[in-house]
Amino acid sequence: MIVVSDTSPITNLAAIGQLDLLHQLYETVIIPVAVYNEMVSVNPAVPGAVAVQSLSWIQAQTVANTQSVIDLQRGQNDIDLGEAEAIALALELKADLLLMDERRGRVLAENYGLSITGLLGVLLQAKGNGLIPSVKVMMDQLIERAKFRVSSQLYAAVLKTADE
Structure with a gap:
């Protein structure tokens, strides 16, 4: 790939x-x-x-x-x-x-x-492959530590996709 x-x-x-x-x-x-x-x-x-x-x-x-x-x-x-x-x-x-x-x-x-x-797609794929237990934890770390910007709508949509 x-x-x-x-x-x-x-x-x-x-x-x-x-x-x-x-x-x-x-x-x-x-x-x-x-x-x-x-x-x-x-x-x-x-x-x-x-x-x-x-x-x-x-x-x-x-x-x-x-x-x-x-x-x-x-x-x-x-x-x-x-x-x-x-x-x-x-x-x-x-x-x-x-x-x-x-x-x-x-x-x-x-x-x-x-x-x-x-x-965020990478995180969803990582969770789907069993590499991380939680997309939410990673997104929160990205927002807090890396100042990654994500709208509240996208945040909610990603969590829904991740079943979290």
């Missing part, structure tokens, strides 16, 4: 000590160079910065078609470089799944026919 990730799923799971869920679910996660740079080139360091530099199952890869990244950013002024590269890389690799939370990026990726899930 080819999985490409944007920054948010990695940094947020790292912030609550659950980054290994990605490895358990997908074995390998590919990130574009822009996502790698977003994580390792900032001060103070973001959660997961050391992981993307040291874990063999997180692999940074360069987008071959740089023009596609430019086109994605031109067409959508609110798409940052990491999101544009993640979408472009997912298209190039014919990825099975793109991990992305940002709404505008998700809508754009869907327009290109990509299969997308966000961090």
Whole structure:
């Protein structure tokens, strides 16, 4: 399974000590160079910065078609470089799944026919696979520790889906 990730799923799971869920679910996660740079080139360091530099199952890869990244950013002024590269890389690799939370990026990726899930979808899959006992506990940790934003409607919908 080819999985490409944007920054948010990695940094947020790292912030609550659950980054290994990605490895358990997908074995390998590919990130574009822009996502790698977003994580390792900032001060103070973001959660997961050391992981993307040291874990063999997180692999940074360069987008071959740089023009596609430019086109994605031109067409959508609110798409940052990491999101544009993640979408472009997912298209190039014919990825099975793109991990992305940002709404505008998700809508754009869907327009290109990509299969997308966000961090909350990852948590639902982890619970379904028996890797975590409670989505609610994880969501609460994300909100508290990582300042992850989730609307009350989405929070309730995810808990309903998780039978919690």
